[in-house]
Amino acid sequence: MMACLLLLAAALGVSAASAQAVISAQGCTSRSFSIPSWFINDLSASDGKTSFTLLNRATNQTAEYTCQGTNCSAGEELEDLIASVQVSATTANVSVNQTWVCSDRSPSTKFIAAGTSSVSLTDGKAASSPLLVKGSLLQPVALTPQYNKGPTGHDTPGCLAKSEKPSWVLSHVIWADQDGDEITSVKEQRLTFILTNVATGYEASCMSQGPVATNIFCAGTEFQSFTVGRYSISTAVQFDPATYSLTVNQTWFCDDHDAAKPLQISGSGTVALPLQCKTEPVAESPSHLKKFCTVPDDDSVTVIGTLGTVVTLAPYSIEDPVPSNQDSCTISSIFNPRWQFSYFSTYNNSISFEIILQTNRGFRYPNPVYQGKATGDGWFECDIGYDGGSQVPDGPLWPYKCQFAYDKETKELTLKADWECTELDPANPVRFSGVSTTTVNSNIVCEKVEHREYTDEPLEEGEELTVPDPIGVVDFCYTENPSFSWTGEIKDVTWTSGKSA
Ligand SMILES: *[C@@H]1O[C@H](CO)[C@@H](O)[C@H](O)[C@H]1NC(C)=O
Ligand SMILES: *[C@@H]1O[C@H](CO)[C@@H](O)[C@H](O)[C@H]1NC(C)=O
Ligand SMILES: *[C@@H]1O[C@H](CO)[C@@H](O)[C@H](O)[C@H]1NC(C)=O
Ligand SMILES: *[C@@H]1O[C@H](CO)[C@@H](O)[C@H](O)[C@H]1NC(C)=O
Ligand SMILES: *[C@@H]1O[C@H](CO)[C@@H](O)[C@H](O)[C@H]1NC(C)=O
Ligand SMILES: *[C@@H]1O[C@H](CO)[C@@H](O)[C@H](O)[C@H]1NC(C)=O
Secondary structure (H helix, E strand, O other), X not given: OHHHHHHHXXXXXXXXXXXXXXXXXOOHHHHHHHOOEEEEEEEEEEOOEEEEEXXXXXXXXXXXXXXXXXXXEEOOOOOOEEEEEEEOOOEEEEEEEEXXXXXXXXXXXXXXXXXXXXXXXXOOXXXXXXXXXXXXXXXXXXXXOOOOOOOOXXXXXXXXXHHOXXXXXXXXXXXXXXXOOOOOOOOEEEEEEEEEEOXXXXXXXXXXXXXXXXXXXXXXXXXXXXXXOOOOXXXXXXXXOOOOEEEEEEEEEEOOOOOOOOEEEEEEEEEEOOOEEEEEEEOOEEEEEEEEEEOOOOOOEXXXXXXXXXXXXXXXXXXXXXOOOOOOHHHHHHHOOXXXXXXXXXXXXXXXXXXXXXXXXXXXXXXXXXXEEEEXXXXXXXXXXXXXXXXXXXXXXXXXXXXXXXXXXXXXXXXXXXXXXXXXXXXOOEEEXXXXXXXXXXXXXXXXXXXXOOOOOOOOOOOOOOOOOOOEEEEEEEEOOOOOEEEEEOEEEEEEEOOOX
């Protein structure tokens, strides 16, 4: 059955997207942090002798290895690489441990990574090629980069086999169609249902947009998930209110047959919805009718479709991290650590400012830091404000602990801060610490403001918020341009990794 689909795929014109094209968006250093891993190609084993080609995915170096027993060597070996295999009649386990240096960044960085992967053998040949050996980094930080989960159901057993004859189950189908004069009654059409792809188990909620329900919007879990990766399931549905004919067109992914050959599959199908309807006059405007239709629950609708295009994607690309054009938290913190400061102000001489790491930050806003308790010699603890960052998957991009000193005369702000990056391996955050000495290079203007003290107590039921009477006048000072922001380099950065304390 699988062979049949693969043949069909070939007939439809399979295009092999290039792994290299995607990876080359990033340099050796970035790739060493995000995908310290190897591809093992053309593995074959016979008579105690094993051979394969090995590609380091971070450096792009390749070499051909042959192994006597468990030890492997190459004519031209990769730098500091130890490879070994354990082979049985049905399986080969390949272990790789390599030390390499990337010089695309300054300073050059030494990486050590090790990993093991196993592949089943058929007549001494690997059943899957290339084989991916995912590595854990040992240096410069100890962590195991996480991979994505990929689009729903891509590795569900039977995904590819069932995709040969695509089908979808529609449930909770409701169609409402109301006529109206748009004065006393509105003209309104609404279609909603849940669509489940039988091959992947992917569920999408679908609903019509606008007054005439021909274009239906469908969405699944991909909207809440940050671990889908670069491929996302997409669904297009059309509905004809005159005939109840509904057409589904979806693109999904299967790699249950072989993660080295992920497939992007499109299919479509049409069904006439067996709607059961009630029609009655609109209460406000009895000359207009409203129709309300459902499919009885025990009669869920199955749409049998046909296969469209099938595209072979780059090996393992479904779960690979999505390459970014900007440096992540960890890489920024190691190679170009900078804080961005903004909203500097003093209130009755108590300092506050906002802060965020200068890195690939997406929709992330700076976090306020207030003056906490004095620790002597002009230093204060940071009282870190609203920590919205703990909610986001890549963690906060501001200090979790800091101290600062401010010299009013020179406007020099010195910040000693600890921060962490979790984007590579949430279980093993990389913890940084460093010092930034910077100048608030703006005119500071002051005004006198009335000071009021608000209570933290929640309002009683029916109680209105009352503004307390002022209890004094204080100086409120801020940068002349209130949205003035500046960056400060972070010096003397040190880091460690491992599970958070
Ligand atoms: C990796 O090597 C392949 C073939 O040797 C080459 O085509 C590709 O451009 C290289 N990619 C990078 C990022 O160096
Ligand atoms: C394999 O390598 C190990 C460690 O380097 C060595 O002790 C052992 O003798 C080697 N075995 C063979 C068969 O070469
Ligand atoms: C490969 O590794 C697995 C898991 O560690 C182990 O159970 C299996 O026996 C190994 N196979 C061989 C041929 O050594
Ligand atoms: C990999 O090699 C390094 C030294 O080159 C060693 O410290 C480390 O223990 C090895 N790791 C594994 C998992 O073999
Ligand atoms: C389904 O969608 C794909 C991609 O958008 C498109 O190429 C194809 O023509 C559509 N098929 C149908 C039957 O609408
Ligand atoms: C302003 O600061 C001074 C000195 O720290 C303190 O004594 C005073 O109570 C503060 N005023 C207000 C209104 O908080």
